[in-house]
Amino acid sequence: MADQQQAPGPRVRVRGKERKNPTPKAGRNLPAATAVGLAMLFAVLGGLLFMPLAFVLIVTVFAIFGVWEVFRALEASGTRLPIIPAMTGTVAMPLAAYFGGPESLLFALLLSSVAVLLWRSLEGAAGSARSIYAGVFTLAWVPFLISFAVLPLHASGGVTPIGPWPGGVVPVGAWQIGTLLLLVVSNDTFGYLVGASLGKHPMAPKISPKKSWEGFGGSIAGAVLVGVLASIFVLGQPWWFGAALAVGMVAAATAGDLAESMVKRELGIKDMGNGLPGHGGVMDRLDSIVFASPVAFMIFSAGAGG
Template structure:
């Protein structure tokens, strides 16, 4: 959920002739971005609250597309990613987290890393170190981290459902994941709105010049409101729990956004792809979530309980 907290873009020649263009100063086609963003949010929340395995499969699909974008970007820069073992691990890790919990997720990550090492060893020594590092890095960055959004859905001491939630009752873990998603979306939305209109002071000009401190402040303020409301009315916890979650999610989401910007700058690309109108690539949407998911899992375990 990147590209938040953006400062106004530079003046472009001929801009006066393009006033009907829906792309605002922040650099997005706002109507397309809003439609795509809301569609993805309703799809994900619908699966999460009514068909948990559907949510897991949607999460897995996003991870697969994200890894494919990374594969293409690395290949264009001369790094060969061992795509078969990496994709196998990408599909396996969210399912391992859902059906087996944390221990299964860690084992799937270890097994996938070993598979990358063995697969690349059979292809010869030339460029193997760089290829193995890229494979393990990609496995960690996308499927492993995003699987922490699935972990709260694992039912400890009971049967993890394949169909609807048993009895139609949504468990606390699903509401926790829903809160995570709402906080990441609020970080992106409020950061973008404030940063695009008021942003003047870049946070990291050498990595992402459009990310501003004003936008970051907007993210904090918006997430605090959403976090407090979600804590009281969704999680049934004190207001301060929502405040802690909000600050943690904004910090993690911003770090994830800047981390992806750093990778893209190193690879010399603006967006990972153009598959999502108004958003760029799938990784341009997942960058915040992959960092926020493990932080949310830790915070929920510490201040909410599972």
């Protein structure tokens, strides 16, 4: 999630002349970040609308890289989680959610947690408690939560083993996921724009000092606008459903971003990785989505039930 308050970048001197540094103070190269973000968004939406199993595999790949980054960060701090059972569970959970629904997802989390416990128990007692806690925490944080982004496909009965959607008809679950992603991007974009220009009051200075209440307000305003339009023209729901969904997404995305910031501060690192130019690591992009996905699924389920 983008920082919601950024001062203009520092000036540097080149051959006796002063020019503006293209990278803002927060360390984010905005052109690179925009290009990478759009490329990922188009890849995800392309799979979602035209090749659903490809979308599930993309989600799985993101989860794998996210878990690997957490593993490396924890290892650098002296905690080594059992990576083999953790990665096995990471691959299994999105597929379980797609083909089996919520019950299968919960069962996959349970089996993965037991596998972590047994695997680590066989390696000896030294440091086992921290290792097991770290493994179960990582499974619940990354692959379990992000798998909720797949559940609407199963809930709407749109599951197809391979190939495009049968008859070329995109199910409502796919449009729900697309709306979720659009709202997370809107939260990020509007929060960054408003916070960068107007942000003066930090939300949580001890956790993420660059996030401001002004940026948070910009996120809500922009996301509500996008949510209302998406609700009416994409989901076929009343306008107030889109407004409620948008507020829920902004709250969840902000909580996810702050939660990852707390983890990074505890580990003494700035980014979880450096694989995405302008973004840091994969987890620095997933932090909002992993919290927003279960909230969106619950809101969509409540809306369908109503």
